[in-house]
């Protein structure tokens with residue numbers, strides 16, 4: 001059975017720890033359907049080239065630029081292919097996000113992150129809020145849905161419990177050529193959440209997270225939705241920010257290490 005109702009203890013866990021595992025957001029058949037749409041994005045059958053990047057950045061030596069994208073990120077899939085908005089992943093993750101952080105939560109953006117086989121490239125430790133402009137209301141939650149089994153060796157998510165309750169850490173770009181943002185953190189501060197296809201993990205916008213590289217021969221596809229109060233989405237847009245642009249440190253507090 002798929003899930004779209006949370007218990008009080010799940011909501012309390014999220015508020016206290018900053019993340020929450022939810023089993024079976026999608027059925028097996030739904031996972032298959034999402035895998036097909038995912039391939040349409042990766043093969044550019046659904047035109048997404050302008051929103052596609054390698055989170056690993058460019059290799060330091062441009063002559064050695066990776067032939068294979070190591071961490072493929074495609075932003076705003078539902079703006080490029082709106083039928084996704086009424087499908088189960090968006091509907092159920094939205095329903096659960098509202099139970100976690102409030103009825104005023106709306107979809108801000110979504111993204112695909114794929115780790116190809118044997119690419120061995122970690123997603124660096126970071127807090128999502130470091131990418132975003134500073135906002136008066138910091139409620140924000142991501143739903144990270146696995147379309148393949150996600151285990152330590154192919155890049156399941158790791159979280160640092162309670163980190164959303166502490167000041168944001170200072171962030172910096174991880175690589176020349178526009179790599180993901182990084183802050184100082186280590187695995188022993190947190191724990192890995194290994195999950196099956198169709199299951200998901202929610203994390204708060206202030207929760208520190210990371211994933212190891214994919215050292216296996218199989219894919220690691222994730223479909224991610226992100227929600228925040230509608231008033232804050234309008235605030236972002238009025239300030240020219242819509243999650244399709246560059247990956248600079250945008251949050252003033254992440255430059256200094258404070259978080260209001």
Ligand SMILES: O=C(O)CCC(=O)C(=O)O
Pocket residue numbers: 113123128142144155209210211222224
């Ligand atoms: O999929 C990954 O490796 C990283 C995902 C991530 O950083 C996020 O969903 O905020």
